[in-house]
Amino acid sequence: MTNLEVFNNLNKQLFNGSTKFFDDAFETIFDSWSKVQSFPFYNVVKYSKGKYGLEIGLAGYNKENVLVEVKDGILTIEGKVEDKNVDYVQKGLAFRKFFKQFELAKDVVIDEAEMKDGLLKIKLGYNEPKEIEGVKIDIK
Structure with missing residues (x-):
């Protein structure tokens, strides 16, 4: 057996082992997510820079x-x-x-919420954080 054949066999074993490791890890994560309550279903929407929203399907509900x-x-x-x-x-x-x-992140604010045709839309905005003035530190 040549060095190349040994390397190829070893490489296949390592790669297949790592793939199985990641597959098992992701299956565990997604399996636990599927057990989390998902109702009501929702979308996260990006309207523009710094403007996001949630759309939540609530057919049969009113405000x-x-x-x-x-x-x-x-x-x-x-x-x-x-x-x-x-x-x-x-x-x-x-x-x-x-x-x-x-x-919510600390700078996120609710701009408005609207319920129409069984869809709750919550528009989220972003308050720019105030810049902190630089502070000079004296070295002793």
Whole structure:
């Protein structure tokens, strides 16, 4: 066996082993994400530089049943649906209580929130941080 053959065999073993390691790691991560509550579904939208937003699908909800608030840098969206005394033959639409939170960067602000046609749009802005004046440090 030549040195090149030994190198190629070793390279294949190392590469296949590392690929399996990363595959296993990512499968574990994505598997745990799939168990996280995903309702309601949402999009993150970039409108322009420094202007982002959330679009949250809330078919069947109205603005009176949805709470949007920011406290301690956490954006909380909570929804409650009144129980309608309906005898469903088949129920494929989700009308349930939900609670979703997003951590905001310290300079992010909520510009506005609008509920229209079952879509909650929350527009996020960005406050430019104030520059700190330079401080001269005396060396002793």
